[in-house]
Amino acid sequence: MRRCSTSRIGVIVLPDLLQFSQIVIRNLLRFVDMLPAFYLLGGIACLASRRAQRLGDFAANTIVVHNPKIQEPDLDQLLAGKFNSLREYPHLAARLHQRVSPGEARVALQALIRRDELNAQARVELFGGIAGHFRSLVEFPPEATEGITDEQYVRNVVDILFRPQRPERQEISQAVPR
Numbered sequence: 001m002r003r004c005s006t007s008r009i010g011v012i013v014l015p016d017l018l019q020f021s022q023i024v025i026r027n028l029l030r031f032v033d034m035l036p037a038f039y040l041l042g043g044i045a046c047l048a049s050r051r052a053q054r055l056g057d058f059a060a061n062t063i064v065v066h067n068p069k070i071q072e073p074d075l076d077q078l079l080a081g082k083f084n085s086l087r088e089y090p091h092l093a094a095r096l097h098q099r100v101s102p103g104e105a106r107v108a109l110q111a112l113i114r115r116d117e118l119n120a121q122a123r124v125e126l127f128g129g130i131a132g133h134f135r136s137l138v139e140f141p142p143e144a145t146e147g148i149t150d151e152q153y154v155r156n157v158v159d160i161l162f163r164p165q166r167p168e169r170q171e172i173s174q175a176v177p178r
Contacts, residue, residue, distance in 0.1 A: 022060040029056035078112060079176045085144045086156045092138050093160045099137040105161045108154050110136070115151070127151040 033042025042054040049057075052064045062153045086093060108130055115123055131150035132156045145153060 018062065020111050022062055026060040026062055028058040029054075029059050032056075056119070075159075075162055079155060079163070081158075082152065082155060082158045085148065086140055086160055089140060089144060092140055096134070096138045096157065096160055096172075099159060100134070100157075104133070108158050109162065111153060112151075112158055123151070127154050129152050 032041075033045070033056060035040055035041050037063075042056075045054045045058070046052045046064075049059075053062075054064075056062075057064060086096075111126055118126065121171055127150040131153040134154070135145075148156070
């Protein structure tokens with residue numbers, strides 16, 4: 001797959017799906033899109049098309065694929081101000097780190113980021129399922145999990161998976177002889 005990108009729109013060209021003639025037509029009509037000046041005709045065509053196609057795309061029967069950049073979430077803001085009872089058990093936190101795949105970690109993080117987009121019932125069900133999965137991987141003592149919601153449990157797991165051990169905890173664990 002070859003990707004040509006402009007500043008905000010990525011055009012993905014799939015050689016297996018496109019014919020050479022489509023590529024030639026699309027690029028030859030780029031000059032028509034520039035007329036009368038500064039891509040005015042192409043810009044008008046993009047605005048008129050519900051798929052943001054310029055004239056070259058219409059003629060070549062291709063579409064534009066928007067490829068937004070993914071921004072890394074601010075974990076300090078997302079997880080701020082909450083006590084993480086699971087961090088009190090570093091050996092279990094390490095085991096959790098080993099057993100959770102990157103894909104599972106991303107699902108949990110995305111659920112936290114997008115939680116406000118869900119209605120209350122869907123939110124409870126989603127976090128119940130995710131928390132149940134993580135509980136099946138590593139069992140923390142009851143005193144670490146009593147009284148916290150499934151959403152808070154997932155927040156604690158994401159905190160363990162995505163944020164390094166806090167400096168004050170490192171100092172304490174290094175000061176204690178093993």
